[in-house]
Amino acid sequence: MQAKHQPRKQNLWQAFLEKSFNITIPVVAILAAFAISGLLILGWGSNPIAAYKAIFQGAFGSPNAIATTLTRMTPLVFTGLAVAYGYKAGFFNVGAEGQLYMGALAATWVGVTFTNWPGWLLVIACFLAASLAGAFLALIPAYLKAKRGFNEVLTTLLFNYIVMQFFAWSLRIDHPMAGVDEKWGLVNWFGIKDPTQPYPKSAFVAEQSWLPSVNSFLKTGFINSIFGGTHWYQASLAEPALERITLAPLLAVLGVIIVFVLMFKTTIGFRARAVGVSPDAARAMGINVSKTILVTALISGTLAGLAGAMEILGTQHRVMERFLVDAGFTGIPVALIGQLHPVGAWLSAFFFGALRAGANRMQITTAVPVAMVYVIQALTILFAIAGTTIELVSYFKKSRMTSLSERAEEERLSLENNEVLDA
């Protein structure tokens, strides 16, 4: 009897292994990246342990460090989600960078234009504008893919460059501003530059659109009335880091939850994943593949656009050139290391955010250059991708697996036969 149950166990074991790969691959990749980078740091003449300690200190060592980590990771969460959702549905969105910039531009545009709107309305309007901008940008490649069979990797990638040029141009065109006496033409409405300044920067978005910080939350009358007298409360109010931690990281968590539900618990996600697994099979099952690609792109683009809005409303409050370096492109490794899972994307965004937050401290205290964290990042990506080939290997051994499960079937048959013979 023992032997008869083994194949089924084997199957469960295989399934478990495949699932656990989702965690072990990134973890091993990160450890391996740190190990190799450690050798590089040794070669540089520094102590890798000290360097990593400095990164850790810089990322988590103080409230301020934690605030920096959270700030750095937030846009990465959204671009990671954007790439992961698209990828799951077979739409490899390499255009998150451009969509993020367009989203930031749109949010800023709304934020510097409707300066007299109430805060809640302005925030919603900014997010909406950013979503639409990102979604629109992703929709064009999606349409070309769905209707004309264009490869979306090329089109989304190339759109980035178009957006970058437009962004740079827009930064140099004065945006109409109340109180500035000038004749505004139509072209000015496409510009974002602060007309009172000579630099290619926008004005700050209206202050009421800035995402509230923990500090401002503590200052609300309600909290004050409950905790007002406590020592803890006073200490928190005095902590400058709490002014830097805004609603944005919380919205990122909300984003993870929404994308998770969307991906796994809704018919929209079901269709998207089905198309991602096999467009042919999805079509045969009655799924409208073109429509699914379009919807996927809308969602992916929306998320990337929101990444830009989060950075503007939460952290920088205005756009300038290179206001956010590579957050869109980094969304790709964030999604891949996160195994295309929303929670995984959050975790890997957290890792990337922490690395970047700790980089400066490492350079200051151990003289290891900031660039080393990019080495660590790159190695992690490399190992994580290498890790997926482990999955491939097990895929190649599938013939073996199939024979195993077929054996299970056979065992059952022979069992049944015995029963027949016994009868």
Place this chain on the structure above:
Amino acid sequence: MTELLRLEKICKTFPGVVANDHVDLEIKKGEIHALLGENGAGKTTLMNCVYGVYRPNSGKIFWKGQEVEIHQARDAIALGIGMVHQHFMLVPPLTVAENVILGLPTRHEPFLDLASVEEKIFESGQKFHLKVDPKARIWQLPVGIQQRVEILKALYRDAELLILDEPTAVLTPQEVEELFLVLEALTEHGLSIIFITHKLEEVMRSCNRVSVLRDGRRVDTLAIEDTNPQLLAKMMVGREVLLKADKTDLPPGEVVLSVKELSAIGGRGLPAVKNVSFEVRRNEIFGIAGVDGNGQTELGETISGLLRATGGKVTISGKDATNKTPFDILNMGVAVIPPDRQKLGLLMNFAVDENLIAKSYWKPPFSKSIFLRKKEIDKFSEKAIKDFNIRTPGPEIQVKLLSGGNQQKVVIARELSKNPDLLIASQPTRGLDVSATEYVHKQLLAAREAGAAILFISTELEEILSLSDRIGVIYEGEIMGILPGKGANILEIGEMMAGLRRSNTGSEQPKKEAENASEASA
């Protein structure tokens, strides 16, 4: 005849499973030796041990009386063992000659010397009935010819023993005949052949000896003269096989599917379905018989909305279903078992439960507005797994981890659990072993009794004959005639399948078409 290869007590275990259990096997020079067994009996594993893909845990391999160690395929090839896998190892954009010399040095390194290779291929072709155009590119060739290229590859490497892993699974009956001619020619020149199969007729037809494997053990080795199909079947599955399906007499009900003068263009841009007309009624299995590649797949796809009809009309339950989307047709009460379950029938990376609801996830009770309802899905899939006897460790296991038979059960459970009015079953038993095939047949008959109209497309004439109430024979996209299933004359059907006879219109030139067919296959 002298011994060429001998296996002694070969054991091969995978974690938790014994795939080969002390298998002895002896291959003589110049014989065709069948290795018979159900899917998963350990045939392929054993041969992979011989070919160096796996290393046996214990046991010895003797080649021409000498004990040898085969660590990798290269060792096996050096000894003179060639293997043609079920899935060909060819590079589609390259030519036949290029594929044949792939990995080998040529005479004038580093320059290619394709001319001499082409000549050698031509010579082999003459000698062994393996006619192939050496300059043709692989992707242009039909599967049967690609298989010849694989054989040529092995011959070019001076193989003395050729292992063919289920060579007929991908072939049309005509191509099977041609393959047998090739094998005979090869053995006449002293080659030995190991022929892995689970088809009894082929063993009886073409082999000298047969070894039956079951559960990784060798049951026996027999000379063909000393055995018969019933005995082999019993050895293979360990019981008597039901060769004829039990079918109750049911009067056909109203017309569910009506196809009138339907035409469609196939994947290669050529007309695949030409002017096809027939009707299928409730409680009726309408079988489409025909040699693979004669438009039967396209016929099924056109009716199920995957392929555009270029002419004619499809009516389902009185409603026009011509060129509707697959979704619309699905909602007309139509179930489809597609010919390629891994490509069209299943989402291989999806879990079993997700595959079970893949055509109904969007409607109650499985979802409410856009949200899927896990509880209802669980309830349904647990019931389906039980009702349809799907062997899976759980509903959340990826369907790609199941065996072929169980994968097909998932498809059948999904399609039949909604009690369809019309079932389009296209090659539903392709690649399945005896017991899984039997299971599919039972399900089709159950659906028939439940009142479904069934369009049953198969290239296995035997199952068409045993299941169908009426049989339409398709040849080059045209229905050559429709016969009652009961007492159908196999010879008559065979002639129609070969395009020799058509009952309705004799005016077009069937003879010419037959010639075209033989040209195409040559």
